[in-house]
Amino acid sequence: xxxxxSTSAPVIRASGAGIRFRRNRTGRRSFKDLFAGRDRRxxxxxxxxxxxxxxxxxxxxxxxxxxxxxxxxxxxxxxVAGVMLPDEGTVEVHGGVAPLxxxxxxxxxxxxxxxxxxxxxxxHGMPRAEIVARxxxxxxxxxLRDFVGTPYKHLSSGMKVRLAFAVISRLExxxxxxxxxxxxxxxxxxxxxxxRIDELLSAGRTLFFVSHNERDLKRFCTRGLYLDKGxxxxxxxxxxxxxxxxxxYGSVT
Amino acid sequence: MTTALPxxxxxxxxxxxRQSLWLLTSRDLRVRYSTSFxxxxxxxxxxxVMAVIYWFVFTQIVQRSIGxxxxxxxxxAGLLPWMWFNGAVGDATRAFIKxxxxxxxTRIPHTVWVTRIVLAKGIEFLASIPVIVVFxxxxxxxxxWGVLWLPLAVLMQTVLTVGLALMIAPLVVFFRDLxxxxxxxxRFLFYGSPIIYGLSDLPNGLELWAxxxxxxxxxxxxxxxxxxxxxxxxxxxxxxxMSLLFLGAGILVFRRMVRSVLKEx
Numbered sequence: 001x002x003x004x005x006s007t008s009a010p011v012i013r014a015s016g017a018g019i020r021f022r023r024n025r026t027g028r029r030s031f032k033d034l035f036a037g038r039d040r041r042x043x044x045x046x047x048x049x050x051x052x053x054x055x056x057x058x059x060x061x062x063x064x065x066x067x068x069x070x071x072x073x074x075x076x077x078x079x080v081a082g083v084m085l086p087d088e089g090t091v092e093v094h095g096g097v098a099p100l101x102x103x104x105x106x107x108x109x110x111x112x113x114x115x116x117x118x119x120x121x122x123x124h125g126m127p128r129a130e131i132v133a134r135x136x137x138x139x140x141x142x143x144l145r146d147f148v149g150t151p152y153k154h155l156s157s158g159m160k161v162r163l164a165f166a167v168i169s170r171l172e173x174x175x176x177x178x179x180x181x182x183x184x185x186x187x188x189x190x191x192x193x194x195x196r197i198d199e200l201l202s203a204g205r206t207l208f209f210v211s212h213n214e215r216d217l218k219r220f221c222t223r224g225l226y227l228d229k230g231x232x233x234x235x236x237x238x239x240x241x242x243x244x245x246x247x248x249y250g251s252v253t
Numbered sequence: 254m255t256t257a258l259p260x261x262x263x264x265x266x267x268x269x270x271r272q273s274l275w276l277l278t279s280r281d282l283r284v285r286y287s288t289s290f291x292x293x294x295x296x297x298x299x300x301x302v303m304a305v306i307y308w309f310v311f312t313q314i315v316q317r318s319i320g321x322x323x324x325x326x327x328x329x330a331g332l333l334p335w336m337w338f339n340g341a342v343g344d345a346t347r348a349f350i351k352x353x354x355x356x357x358x359t360r361i362p363h364t365v366w367v368t369r370i371v372l373a374k375g376i377e378f379l380a381s382i383p384v385i386v387v388f389x390x391x392x393x394x395x396x397x398w399g400v401l402w403l404p405l406a407v408l409m410q411t412v413l414t415v416g417l418a419l420m421i422a423p424l425v426v427f428f429r430d431l432x433x434x435x436x437x438x439x440r441f442l443f444y445g446s447p448i449i450y451g452l453s454d455l456p457n458g459l460e461l462w463a464x465x466x467x468x469x470x471x472x473x474x475x476x477x478x479x480x481x482x483x484x485x486x487x488x489x490x491x492x493x494x495m496s497l498l499f500l501g502a503g504i505l506v507f508r509r510m511v512r513s514v515l516k517e518x
Contacts, residue, residue: 021516082360085512102358110284122276123359125269 009094010056011175011206012080016089018051019075049075053089053232055225059174062207064221064238066245071227073210077101077177080208096125096173100165109153113144113163116152120167134170141192142166162189169196175206194219214242266362273361277369282376296377297384300336304329304388307449319450321480323392329385330476331448334406337378338414338468339439341371345418346425346432353518363511367418371411389479399477399484406474413467413496419503423510426517447472452485464488467495 023045050072057063065073078084079091081099106120117138121131139145142162147155155163169176178197197220201207211217217224217238224241226234234244264272286292308325311317320327348367349356356366389396425431446468447454455463463469464485470492476483 019516078357081358083357084515087512097360099358099360102354106355106359108280108284110288111280115283119276119280120359123273123355123361125264125272127264 009059011059011094012055012057012092014053014055014079014089014091017053017079017086017091018048018088019079019084019086020046020048020051022046048230050079050086050227050230051088055232055235057206057208059206060201060204061223062201062221063209064217064224064241065208065210065227066212066217066224066241067227068249072230073227074101074179076225076227077179077208077210080175081177093175095175096171097175097177098124098168098171098173099177100168101177101179107152107160107163110151112149112151113139113155114148116163117167121171124168124171125173126171130172138166138170141170141196143189158186158189165193165196169193169200173205175208176200177208179210180212217242270362270365273365274369274372277361277365278372278376281369281373293380296381300329300332300381301384304332304384307332311449319454321451321476321483323388323394326385326389326392326394326479327451327476328449329388330479331446331472333378333381333385334410334472334475335443335446335448335468336381337374338410339443340377341374341414342417342421343436343439344370344374345422346435348418348422349426349514349518356515356518363515364419364507367422367507368415371414371418375407375411394479396478397481399479399481402474402477402484406471406477409467409471409474409493409496412500413471413492416496416499416501416503419507420499423507423514426514442466442468451476451480451483452488453483460485461487464491465495467492467499471496 053076065076067073075084077099078101079086080093081097081101082093083099083101106123107116108119111119114135117135118128118131121134121138122128126134139148142159142165144155144159144163144166147159152160176197194216197207201220207220209217209220221238224234224236224238225232226241226245228248234241285295289295291298304325307328311319311328312324317324345367348370352366388394421431421435425435445463446466447463448468452460452463452469452473464487470485470488470490473483473485473488
């Protein structure tokens with residue numbers, strides 16, 4: 001499998017990707033700043049959350065992203081998901097993305113579970129006919145059969161996570177992004193999610209996985225990205241990357 | 254690489270745009286109607302109450318020499334489009350803020366966050382048209398060939414409203430004060446536009462200047478359905494030019510700002 005990876009077409013290619021944020025909310029902002037578009041200087045009060053990231057990902061790779069909090073892991077996922085745009089460099093993504101990044105993201109409090117499934121799956125680009133075909137599967141996976149008519153706001157937080165994972169993991173997109181959200185669900189459901197991720201991986205999907213859990217990373221991922229201070233410090237086999245991370249910051253688990 | 258992905262037809266950009274636009278628009282309408290008992294009737298009731306108030310003030314209390322007969326039809330022909338404009342521009346101030354979570358997690362064409370508001374309010378506007386039909390029948394206003402201007406009026410108003418909304422929505426993310434400023438400007442604009450009066454009721458000399466408010470030309474086109482003499486060619490041409498100008502400016506502002514908006518949200 002490792003040999004085929006390098007020959008298949010790249011699905012994600014980041015070259016020199018960088019994005020900067022304001023350090024604090026109260027910082028003064030002039031109209032000129034807002035319209036400045038992309039230029040390369042970081043203005044006072046801004047910092048680069050990510051800079052100079054070069055990564056090429058091939059179809060079917062499973063990539064674990066490690067790093068301490070606030071070192072740019074989620075930002076990298078958001079750039080790949082296309083919900084943020086880089087200030088310098090480019091992030092090219094070929095093929096659709098199923099992003100599990102903001103767990104209760106697309107759901108609307110006042111609509112029912114059923115309506116929310118159609119809305120969220122649709123917004124992520126799933127054709128309506130396919131949603132209809134997959135609907136039962138999604139509801140069964142989320143174990144919400146008795147709640148399809150319940151307004152979303154009345155669900156427990158565990159149910160919300162289940163619904164989100166059930167929908168996103170059924171989008172049938174070639175790239176799956178998972179951002180630490182699985183830590184929320186209960187043990188049985190987590191096991192189910194892991195089985196689903198295994199399934200998707202063996203079906204040749206590409207996975208981007210952010211986690212602090214070494215065991216999960218080793219279980220799913222073959223390649224690791226180690227982000228530190230907004231830079232890509234190491235890109236290599238997951239074992240090496242975890243070892244380097246441990247050496248810098250002590251054991252993760 | 255083992256099991257083949259189920260074949261999915263690649264969607265064109267405009268298909269993707271339409272799908273997300275329609276999903277969000279119908280969601281907005283559904284949320285609005287599923288949380289209230291009167292549902293659809295609110296989009297009828299609001300302009301109706303306002304029309305009755307103005308009709309009472311201007312025909313029963315004040316001896317009026319403005320507008321045309323029947324005044325309530327004249328009034329509604331301006332008021333209904335105004336409700337669309339007012340609602341869309343007012344809601345545009347919250348286009349990103351209200352759905353911050355969704356914006357942070359879902360990639361759809363960026364302008365959809367704004368255009369869905371204009372569309373949702375536009376649909377409510379179309380749904381409120383029966384109100385004016387009923388009043389036209391009751392008060393004996395006759396429909397004229399001027400009704401053919403209606404599609405143009407709707408198109409021009411869409412262009413104008415989308416342009417303004419594209420400008421306002423991203424700016425409010427950074428300047429929250431703008432939200433209240435817009436509300437105030439809208440209230441001023443209500444009296445500053447020929448809604449309770451007609452363009453020709455203005456003092457001589459003011460007419461031309463008032464035409465630079467694109468709503469003047471647009472509303473005159475709406476009124477053409479019942480009052481063809483209200484159409485003012487100069488005002489319509491100016492309104493068309495102004496609407497396109499606002500759309501161009503809106504696209505420009507939106508493009509330059511969307512990157513910062515996504516970070517800030």
